[in-house]
Amino acid sequence: MIGVSTAPETGTSSTADDDVLPGHLVAVIAPAGAGKTRYLGAIADSMRAREHDAVVIDAVVSGPDAVLDALTGEIDLVCIDDAHVLAPSDELDAAVVRRIGEGRWTALAGRDILPVSWRRWLARGQAVEIGFADLLLGLEQLAALVEGAGMSAADDDLEELLRLTAGWAGPAVLCVEERRRVDGEEWPTTDAVRYIRGEVVETLPDRLRHLLNRLAYLPSLDAEVARVALESQRAAALLDEAASRQLMLLPAPGPRTTLYLPPVAATALRSDPTGPDAEELRAMRHSVSLLYERRGEWDDAVALMLDATPEHAVRQLSRMLGALEPLGRTNNTLKWFRKLPRELRAQPSGVLGLALALIQAGYAVEADELLDRSNPESWKRDELAEFLVVRALASRVRFRHSEAIDAAQGALEVIDEGLMCSASRTSFLRLLAEEQIQEVRAWQGELDPTRHTLGARNDEAPHGYHDVSLVHAMGIAAVVLCEAGRYATAAERAQSTLNIAARRGLGDSHLTTEAYLALGLIASERGDLVAARDHLEGARTSAETTLFPTTRVRIDLALAEVFARLGDRQSAQQQLDSVVKATWDTGDPVLQNRVLATSAVLQVLTRDSTQLAKTSHRLRGVRTPAMVVAARLRCALALGSTTDFSTIANDLDAAQTAATDVAAALCRAQMCRDSDPQAASEYVLRALRVAEKEDMWHTLLDVATGLEPIFARAAGAADQTTGPTPRFTRRVISYLARMAEKNQILLSARELELARYLDSRLTNGQLAEQLFISENTVKTHLRHIYQKLGVEQRDEAVRKLKELGLILDH
Structure with missing residues (x-):
C-alpha cells in the first residue's frame, strides 16, 4: 500500500518485553x-532493531481504510502519523482496544486531537502521552542541525x-535555512513565522485563536492572567483546553505554574489579523x-506598563520603590527607569524617581549629576x-551634610508656602526634610536641638508619619541619647523601638539597626562587652541595606572600641581601618x-603612647562632636599632660x-585634686550624681x-538626700581600686x-598549640603571670584575673 513501511517478517508478534515502549498506546x-x-x-526503528515488525502509516496519504487494515492486522507496532485527520469511529476504537489486549503496540500522532479514546487508557497505565515539550530539540541537536546545513554557529548563537x-524543530529548520540563504549573522524568523501562522494559527478553533492571539502579548500565562486579559470567567477553561491540546504552550520554569509561548509563535500570533x-x-x-504588580511580579508588571501606557509606568515604579523594603537597594528599579521614554525621564516625576532609584542602588554621585542637570x-x-x-538624601549619602541641610531647609520653606498634594503627602515630605536636618545635626554633635525633637517621637506619631519613619526616628533617638550620655532613657527608647517594630511587622528589617x-x-x-559585641555585629549585618553611611560608621567605630576593651587589638585596628x-x-x-577620637581611645586602651601623642596633637582644639572633646581628656590623662x-x-x-557634664566635673577635679581637695570632692560628687x-x-x-x-573623700561627704547612693559610690571605688591594682600588674x-x-x-x-609557641614558653609565661598576680595555682590566677577584669567571668 502507498504510504506503508513494513519491516521484514520475523515470525514474532506480541512476545516483546513491555519496556520496549512506555505504554501499549502512545x-x-x-x-x-x-x-x-x-x-x-525512531520508535519504529527501535522495534525493528529488537526484531519486531513495525509499520509507519501517514493517514493523509494512505486514508482511513489503510489505517484500519493495519490496526486489525498482526503487526507488532503500528504508528499512525497525522491521525488528527481521521474521524473518530467505533471501528478504530475497537481495533486499538484489541491490540492492547493482545499486548501489541499502537502509536498515534496528531496536531491537537486523536480519533480514539486514548485518555481512559492513560488512567489505567496502559497509555502514555508525548507532548510538545517532549519533542523539543536541545542545544546539541540544534548544533547538529546547523552543521548539517553546512554552517557553523557559536554557543551564544545556538x-x-x-x-x-x-527547540521547535520545524521553525528551527526554517530559521537555519533562511539564515543560510540570506547569509546573515542573525537568525531570521520570517519563514518560521509564516509557517506557524499558516500551519498552526489559521487551523485553530475560533475560541482558542481568540485566546492565544491575546495572550501572545503577555510574558507569562496562567488562569488568573487569562481571566484578566480576556475579561472572561471562561478564560481559565479555555487556557486548560489549549494546554491539553498542546497548542504551542510550554511550561515556564519557576515555582508558579505558568505557561509561555515560544517567541516565534508569539510573533506569528501577533501578526494574526483577527487579533x-x-x-x-x-x-x-x-x-x-496591575495584576502582576499585585502579585509582586514587578519585572513583568513594569515591562507591560511601558508597552501599554508609559505615562503610568513612572507612578508604578514609585509604587515599586514603596513596595520594596524601605530605604533598601534595588537595581531593578534603576533598570526600568532607564527604559522609560526620554520625554518621561525629562519630566519631574521621572527625574525624581530615577534619582531616588540611583540613591537606593548606591549611585549617589550619578543621582547628584542627574539632579544638577x-x-x-x-x-x-x-x-x-x-x-x-x-x-x-543624595547629599547625606555622600557625607555632604551642609548641602543636605540647605536642601532640606529649602524644602521646608517651599512646603510652608503650601502644596497642592494631599495633606498626608505634605506631612510626609515635611517630616522627611526635618529628619535630614535633625540627623545631620546629631551626627555633627549638636545634640540639644536634636534630642528634644527626636525624643518626642514615640507611639503617638504625628499625623502622616507612618510606621517605617516612626521606628527609624525612635532608633535614631536612642543613639542620640547614648551619645549624650543618657543611657537609662536610651535603653528604654531602644527597647520600645524594637517592641513597636515587632508589633508592626518590621522586626526583621534594617529599620531596627x-x-x-x-x-x-x-x-x-x-561593661558587658560580649553583649555589646553581639548587638553591634547584629546591627552591622542589618546596616548593609541601610541608605545612610553615618549609621554604619557609628557601628564600626563602636565595635573597634569594644574589640579593644576585649583585648583584641588586631580586630579593633582592622575595624578602624575599614x-x-x-x-x-x-x-x-x-x-x-x-x-x-576612636583612634585615641584605642591607643589609650593599648597604651600606645607614641601614636597617642600624635593623635592628641591632631585633636587639639577640636570641639565637635562632644565625643572628640572627651577623647582629648583621655589623651591628656594617659599622657600625663595637665596644661x-x-x-x-x-x-x-x-x-x-550629661556625658560632658560628668567629664567636665572630673576634669576640674583633676585640676584641683592637690591644691583644693575639698573642691575636687565637690566635683566628684557632681559627677557621681549625674x-x-x-x-x-x-x-x-x-x-x-x-x-x-x-572619690574616697567624696563618699564620706555625700548627702543621702541629694545622692549619689552609697551603693553606687562603693561600687565605683571598688572598681577604681581594681583598676589601680591591674595597672600595677602590667602583664x-x-x-x-x-x-x-x-x-x-x-x-x-x-x-602551646593554640598560641603557636612551645610548651616550655607556655610554662615561662605562666610563671611570670603567677608572680605578678601573687598567686601559686592556676585556679587562683583565674579568680584574680576575673576580679581585675582582665578576663571575662562567663
Whole structure:
C-alpha cells in the first residue's frame, strides 16, 4: 500500500518485553513541525532493531481504510502519523482496544486531537502521552542541525536559536535555512513565522485563536492572567483546553505554574489579523500589569506598563520603590527607569524617581549629576519640594551634610508656602526634610536641638508619619541619647523601638539597626562587652541595606572600641581601618574627627603612647562632636599632660550633655585634686550624681584615673538626700581600686593573651598549640603571670584575673 513501511517478517508478534515502549498506546500530540514523524520513525526503528515488525502509516496519504487494515492486522507496532485527520469511529476504537489486549503496540500522532479514546487508557497505565515539550530539540541537536546545513554557529548563537524557537524543530529548520540563504549573522524568523501562522494559527478553533492571539502579548500565562486579559470567567477553561491540546504552550520554569509561548509563535500570533486592536491591547496590558504588580511580579508588571501606557509606568515604579523594603537597594528599579521614554525621564516625576532609584542602588554621585542637570525652577511647588528632599538624601549619602541641610531647609520653606498634594503627602515630605536636618545635626554633635525633637517621637506619631519613619526616628533617638550620655532613657527608647517594630511587622528589617546600635553602646558603657559585641555585629549585618553611611560608621567605630576593651587589638585596628578605607576621602570633618577620637581611645586602651601623642596633637582644639572633646581628656590623662585641662573643661561645658557634664566635673577635679581637695570632692560628687542618674559607668571611670583618694573623700561627704547612693559610690571605688591594682600588674601582651585561655582548662601542651609557641614558653609565661598576680595555682590566677577584669567571668 502507498504510504506503508513494513519491516521484514520475523515470525514474532506480541512476545516483546513491555519496556520496549512506555505504554501499549502512545499518543503523540504536538503542533505542526514539532517532529512527530521523526519520533514515530525512531520508535519504529527501535522495534525493528529488537526484531519486531513495525509499520509507519501517514493517514493523509494512505486514508482511513489503510489505517484500519493495519490496526486489525498482526503487526507488532503500528504508528499512525497525522491521525488528527481521521474521524473518530467505533471501528478504530475497537481495533486499538484489541491490540492492547493482545499486548501489541499502537502509536498515534496528531496536531491537537486523536480519533480514539486514548485518555481512559492513560488512567489505567496502559497509555502514555508525548507532548510538545517532549519533542523539543536541545542545544546539541540544534548544533547538529546547523552543521548539517553546512554552517557553523557559536554557543551564544545556538542559545539564541533555542530561545527564539524553544527547540521547535520545524521553525528551527526554517530559521537555519533562511539564515543560510540570506547569509546573515542573525537568525531570521520570517519563514518560521509564516509557517506557524499558516500551519498552526489559521487551523485553530475560533475560541482558542481568540485566546492565544491575546495572550501572545503577555510574558507569562496562567488562569488568573487569562481571566484578566480576556475579561472572561471562561478564560481559565479555555487556557486548560489549549494546554491539553498542546497548542504551542510550554511550561515556564519557576515555582508558579505558568505557561509561555515560544517567541516565534508569539510573533506569528501577533501578526494574526483577527487579533486585538491597539486600544484593546493597551487596556489588556494595563490590566494585566496591575495584576502582576499585585502579585509582586514587578519585572513583568513594569515591562507591560511601558508597552501599554508609559505615562503610568513612572507612578508604578514609585509604587515599586514603596513596595520594596524601605530605604533598601534595588537595581531593578534603576533598570526600568532607564527604559522609560526620554520625554518621561525629562519630566519631574521621572527625574525624581530615577534619582531616588540611583540613591537606593548606591549611585549617589550619578543621582547628584542627574539632579544638577534638572531645571526645578520651572516645576510646580509640589515637585520642587520633592526635588529638594531627594537632593538632601543624595547629599547625606555622600557625607555632604551642609548641602543636605540647605536642601532640606529649602524644602521646608517651599512646603510652608503650601502644596497642592494631599495633606498626608505634605506631612510626609515635611517630616522627611526635618529628619535630614535633625540627623545631620546629631551626627555633627549638636545634640540639644536634636534630642528634644527626636525624643518626642514615640507611639503617638504625628499625623502622616507612618510606621517605617516612626521606628527609624525612635532608633535614631536612642543613639542620640547614648551619645549624650543618657543611657537609662536610651535603653528604654531602644527597647520600645524594637517592641513597636515587632508589633508592626518590621522586626526583621534594617529599620531596627539604630536600636541595636544603641543597645550595643549601652552594653559597652555598662561593661558587658560580649553583649555589646553581639548587638553591634547584629546591627552591622542589618546596616548593609541601610541608605545612610553615618549609621554604619557609628557601628564600626563602636565595635573597634569594644574589640579593644576585649583585648583584641588586631580586630579593633582592622575595624578602624575599614572605616578609614571606605569613607576617609569624603572630606567630612566630623567623620575624620570621630575616627581620630576612636583612634585615641584605642591607643589609650593599648597604651600606645607614641601614636597617642600624635593623635592628641591632631585633636587639639577640636570641639565637635562632644565625643572628640572627651577623647582629648583621655589623651591628656594617659599622657600625663595637665596644661590643656582648663580648655578641655570649658569645651566640655559648652557641649551641655550629661556625658560632658560628668567629664567636665572630673576634669576640674583633676585640676584641683592637690591644691583644693575639698573642691575636687565637690566635683566628684557632681559627677557621681549625674552618672548614677543616667546609668553611666565607663564614661565616669575612664576619666577618673588618679582620683581614687578624692572619690574616697567624696563618699564620706555625700548627702543621702541629694545622692549619689552609697551603693553606687562603693561600687565605683571598688572598681577604681581594681583598676589601680591591674595597672600595677602590667602583664605583657603575650602574657595577657595566654591569661585569657587559663579559664578554658586546656593543658599546657594544648595552650602551646593554640598560641603557636612551645610548651616550655607556655610554662615561662605562666610563671611570670603567677608572680605578678601573687598567686601559686592556676585556679587562683583565674579568680584574680576575673576580679581585675582582665578576663571575662562567663
